[in-house]
Every structure is written in structure tokens, then in C-alpha cells.
Amino acid sequence: MATTTLETRENRRAWGFVTPALLWTVAFFVIPFIVMAAISLATRKGRELVMMWNLDNYVTFFEKAHLLKGLFVSLEITFTVTFISILLAYPLAWIIAERVPQKWQRMALIMAILPFWTSYVVRSYSWLLVLAKNGVINNTLMQIGLIAEPLEMASTRSATVIGFVHFFVMLLTLTIYANLVQMPPNYRRAAADLGANGFQVFWHVVLPLTLPGIMVGAFLTFVLCIGDYITPQILGGNNELALPQIIMLQLGRRADFPMAATLSIILMGVVTLAYIACARWLKMERT
Amino acid sequence: MISSRFSKALSWAYLIALYGFIFLPVAVLVLFSFQDGRLPVPPFNGATLKWYAQVFADDRLMSALGNSLMVALGSSTVACILGFCAAYGLARYILPASRLQRGLLVAPMTVSYLIIALGLLSTFNWVGISLSLWTVGIGHVVINLPLCFAIIYASMGDHQKNIERAARDLGAAEWQVMTQVSAPMLMPSILAAFFLSVTFSWDEFIISFLLSRFDVTLPVEIWSMLRSGLNPKTNAVGSIVFLVSVALLLILELIVFRRTAKK
Numbered sequence: 001m002a003t004t005t006l007e008t009r010e011n012r013r014a015w016g017f018v019t020p021a022l023l024w025t026v027a028f029f030v031i032p033f034i035v036m037a038a039i040s041l042a043t044r045k046g047r048e049l050v051m052m053w054n055l056d057n058y059v060t061f062f063e064k065a066h067l068l069k070g071l072f073v074s075l076e077i078t079f080t081v082t083f084i085s086i087l088l089a090y091p092l093a094w095i096i097a098e099r100v101p102q103k104w105q106r107m108a109l110i111m112a113i114l115p116f117w118t119s120y121v122v123r124s125y126s127w128l129l130v131l132a133k134n135g136v137i138n139n140t141l142m143q144i145g146l147i148a149e150p151l152e153m154a155s156t157r158s159a160t161v162i163g164f165v166h167f168f169v170m171l172l173t174l175t176i177y178a179n180l181v182q183m184p185p186n187y188r189r190a191a192a193d194l195g196a197n198g199f200q201v202f203w204h205v206v207l208p209l210t211l212p213g214i215m216v217g218a219f220l221t222f223v224l225c226i227g228d229y230i231t232p233q234i235l236g237g238n239n240e241l242a243l244p245q246i247i248m249l250q251l252g253r254r255a256d257f258p259m260a261a262t263l264s265i266i267l268m269g270v271v272t273l274a275y276i277a278c279a280r281w282l283k284m285e286r287t
Numbered sequence: 288m289i290s291s292r293f294s295k296a297l298s299w300a301y302l303i304a305l306y307g308f309i310f311l312p313v314a315v316l317v318l319f320s321f322q323d324g325r326l327p328v329p330p331f332n333g334a335t336l337k338w339y340a341q342v343f344a345d346d347r348l349m350s351a352l353g354n355s356l357m358v359a360l361g362s363s364t365v366a367c368i369l370g371f372c373a374a375y376g377l378a379r380y381i382l383p384a385s386r387l388q389r390g391l392l393v394a395p396m397t398v399s400y401l402i403i404a405l406g407l408l409s410t411f412n413w414v415g416i417s418l419s420l421w422t423v424g425i426g427h428v429v430i431n432l433p434l435c436f437a438i439i440y441a442s443m444g445d446h447q448k449n450i451e452r453a454a455r456d457l458g459a460a461e462w463q464v465m466t467q468v469s470a471p472m473l474m475p476s477i478l479a480a481f482f483l484s485v486t487f488s489w490d491e492f493i494i495s496f497l498l499s500r501f502d503v504t505l506p507v508e509i510w511s512m513l514r515s516g517l518n519p520k521t522n523a524v525g526s527i528v529f530l531v532s533v534a535l536l537l538i539l540e541l542i543v544f545r546r547t548a549k550k
Contacts, residue, residue, distance in 0.1 A: 017376025227399025
């Protein structure tokens with residue numbers, strides 16, 4: 001008897017510790033999400049929201065070309081960015097892990113992620129300074145006489161991609177580096193002893209073992225990239241709109257909350273699909 | 288061997304090229320914050336501090352800076368306390384559905400800030416809560432709580448558990464164990480979680496943008512400065528923000544370093 005009362009008291013105390021955080025998460029994360037999902041089933045009549053409880057907004061999304069295009073623009077940008085970032089980050093992580101002396105590796109990593117700590121808004125603005133019509137690159141190229149007319153680099157998709165790649169190379173370098181240093185050197189030596197050449201060692205041994213790091217980084221890149229408003233807005237401009245830009249447009253000028261909610265739910269659906277696709281590797285990382 | 292020397296040279300060239308790419312925008316930002324002219328683009332006309340003086344004389348920017356600090360420190364404190372308590376409860380007691388609880392607590396980490404902001408905005412509109420720095424702070428706790436919980440939870444090992452048990456056997460009450468034994472032992476990771484939260488909140492734009500009205504945070508104020516195009520004053524603010532973040536990072540690094548040195 002005594003033990004049960006002790007247990008219930010212990011139990012109540014434990015709930016006391018956990019409940020505040022759980023309540024906060026439910027009140028300000030779960031409920032808002034449900035509210036937003038409900039609003040996506042409503043429609044806007046003038047300034048009022050009318051609950052329709054139907055999927056009209058979702059049908060509209062697939063019918064209106066400019067909305068659907070936003071999703072494809074976002075997906076294209078995100079895949080391009082993820083691909084280029086991995087290609088650039090892998091050699092960097094490898095060089096830091098293999099060529100940089102051990103005691104300098106930590107420093108090298110800190111240096112590599114230093115610009116990560118500039119404000120998000122400021123980072124995109126900085127790229128504008130570099131890519132603008134009268135910016136650093138155009139200025140330098142014209143000075144050395146490579147081009148006569150300034151190149152149109154700002155307000156293009158390339159600018160958005162450059163801004164994103166800059167950010168995600170830092171992130172992927174970290175996750176891939178973490179994987180590379182965990183790998184015992186014997187594995188590669190064993191493969192080489194068994195007659196594999198440099199490329200074969202990389203392709204059959206090193207790459208598969210670092211795949212978890214790549215996938216974790218790629219997933220983070222995907223999630224952060226596809227949901228970002230700042231970078232495409234500042235660097236890409238209004239020539240072609242990514243999904244988050246369209247969401248913000250619904251909120252601002254059009255004050256169409258139901259459509260903004262619908263697009264957000266769709267955005268979240270895409271991220272969930274990406275999670276399912278990567279789940280295998282994300283789990284491996286955890287154990 | 289020529290080929291190994293060649294590959295070595297290639298590695299260093301690649302390293303330098305990528306670091307150049309990573310540092311180019313930051314270098315340009317800081318350099319042209321000293322520009323003695325009206326455009327922060329080449330040619331560099333010489334150094335002046337007048338843009339920094341303008342930043343510090345700008346009331347709107349200064350109050351935005353104050354707001355940012357307030358929101359960052361406040362929301363991180365709340366996130367750390369909630370995160371610590373939850374981690375303590377889940378690591379030290381056996382609770383039903385603890386996996387589900389952990390999953391729920393870290394779930395906001397996997398959702399875009401834009402969606403979290405939009406959800407909160409719809410809810411606040413629906414309930415009739417008007418937007419202010421408080422609503423921004425609530426949003427920042429939502430994004431930082433998973434982080435604080437995960438960091439502190441991960442650092443609660445069995446080693447500390449034994450010390451806590453010893454304290455309890457010696458007659459310490461639960462709150463004494465928590466505040467005088469567990470919290471000091473876990474201080475490095477609590478501080479790491481705190482400073483990481485501060486940097487995230489300090490930097491966060493979309494939640495602050497959608498959930499604030501009259502009083503705004505620094506990133507939102509900088510955003511509205513961007514509408515006037517390229518301006519050395521924006522460079523100056525950006526450089527200040529960068530310096531503050533690097534200072535926070537250094538503090539974090541020193542704490543983490545101290546922890547690893549102790550072990």
C-alpha cells in the first residue's frame with residue numbers, strides 16, 4: 001500500500017515537471033495548427049471568414065496555374081540548392097577532416113560556419129551588394145575588362161540559389177564532417193589492401209558510410225530552403241515567386257487567410273513527404 | 288610523388304576558394320559599412336564611422352535593438368526553464384507514453400517557421416489577442432523550447448542520476464535536488480541551450496514580422512530599411528548584428544570548451 005501511494009505521489013510530481021512544457025506546445029503549436037487547418041477549409045467573404053468545411057481552396061490551388069507554379073518553382077530551387085550544396089560541401093568537409101592538421105580542424109569548422117551567425121535578413125542583403133548591377137562582381141569584371149555591360153544577376157533565380165547555397169554549404173559541411181571523422185581509418189586501409197583503387201574505396205566504402213550525414217544535411221536543407229521567404233524575396237525579386245512568397249502575398253495585399261492557410265498546409269505536406277523519403281537515414285543517425 | 292603534391296595543392300586551392308565564397312558577402316558588408324559615400328558598392332572611397340554614428344542616433348533602430356534583446360532574453364529564459372523541467376521529468380521518472388511526449392515536444396523543430404507563425408497568427412486573430420512583443424515572444428518560445436529540451440535532455444546521464452539519488456538519501460527535498468544538485472551539474476548544457484536560443488531569437492525574422500505590430504524587433508526594422516535600397520547604414524547595422532552574434536558564439540564556445548576541458 002505504502003509503495004503505491006509513494007508511486008502515485010512520484011507520478012504526480014513527474015507530471016508536474018512535464019506538464020508546463022506540454023501545455024505550451026499544445027496551446028501554441030498543436031492548437032494553432034488545427035486552427036490553421038480549419039481555416040484552410042473556410043472561404044473569405046469580404047472581410048469575414050465563412051467556414052465551408054470543404055476542400056475548395058485545395059481545388060483552387062491545383063486549378064490556378066500561378067499558385068501551382070509557385071510549388072514547382074520552390075521545388076526546383078530547393079533541389080538545385082540541395083544538389084549544389086552537397087557537391088560543394090563534401091570536398092570541403094573531406095579536406096578539413098583529412099588534410100587540415102587535427103588541432104586546426106575545430107578552428108576551420110568554426111571559421112566555415114562564422115557567416116552563419118550574421119542575421120538572416122542581413123546575409124541576403126550582403127549578397128545583394130555582391131551581385132547588384134553596380135555591385136562587387138560586376139564592378140570587378142568591368143574593371144579587368146572581361147565584360148562591357150553589367151550582368152543582370154540580382155533579382156534572378158541564380159541569385160536566390162547562390163544565397164541559399166552559401167548558407168547550406170556551411171550546414172552540410174558540418175554534418176558530413178561529423179560523419180567523416182567517425183569513420184575508422186581501418187576500413188579504407190582494408191579496402192585498399194584488398195585491391196580497391198582510390199575511386200573504388202571512395203565509391204564503395206567512404207560514400208556509403210557518410211550517406212547518413214549527407215541525408216541529414218540534405219533533409220535540413222530541404223526543410224529550411226523550401227519554407228524560406230527572405231532569400232527568394234530579397235535576392236530573387238518578384239520575377240518568379242516561390243511558394244512562401246505567394247503565401248505572404250495572400251496575407252498582405254489580398255488578405256486571403258484561407259488561401260494562405262491552404263498553401264501552408266500544402267507546404268507542410270511536401271516537407272512531410274521529404275521526411276518520409278529520408279526517414280531511413282534520419283533514424284540511422286539517431287542510434 | 289608529383290600526383291600527391293598536386294592533389295595537396297588542389298585541396299588547398301579548393302579550401303581557399305570555398306572560404307572565399309563563404310566570407311565574400313560578410314567581408315563586403317563590413318568593408319562598405321565604412322564607406323565614405325552614399326552607396327555601399329565599389330569603388331571604396333575611404334573610411335568613415337559616420338554610418339555607425341547614424342545607426343546609434345536612430346531612435347527606431349535603437350528601440351528595435353532593445354526590443355530584440357528583451358524578446359531574445361525573455362523567450363530564451365522561458366524556453367530553458369520549461370525545457371529543463373520537462374527534461375528532468377522525462378529523464379528521471381517513468382511516465383506513460385514518454386516517447387510520444389518527447390516526440391510532441393520536439394515536433395515544432397520539423398515545421399517551417401512560416402507555418403508556425405501563420406498558425407499562431409490565425410489563432411491570435413480568432414481568440415482576439417492583439418499583436419505585440421508578447422506574441423513574438425510566445426512564438427520564439429515555441430521554436431526554442433524543442434531545442435532547449437533536446438539539448439538538456441541529451442545531457443542528463445546516469446552519472447548525475449546517482450548523485451541526485453545520494454542527495455535525496457541525505458534528506459534533500461525534490462526542489463532542493465533540482466535547484467541545488469541537478470541544475471548546477473547541468474549548467475553547461477543549460478547555458479548552451481540558453482545562448483543558442485538567444486541567437487536564434489535574435490536572428491528570427493518571419494515570426495517577428497507576422498506577430499508584431501507597432502513595436503518591432505531588429506530584423507524586422509532592418510527589413511523595412513531594405514526598401515530604400517542599398518545603403519551604407521544598413522551595412523553598419525548588419526555589421527553590428529554580426530558582431531553581437533559572434534560574441535554570443537564565442538561565449539557559447541568558451542562554455543562548451545570549458546565543459547570538455549573539465550571532463
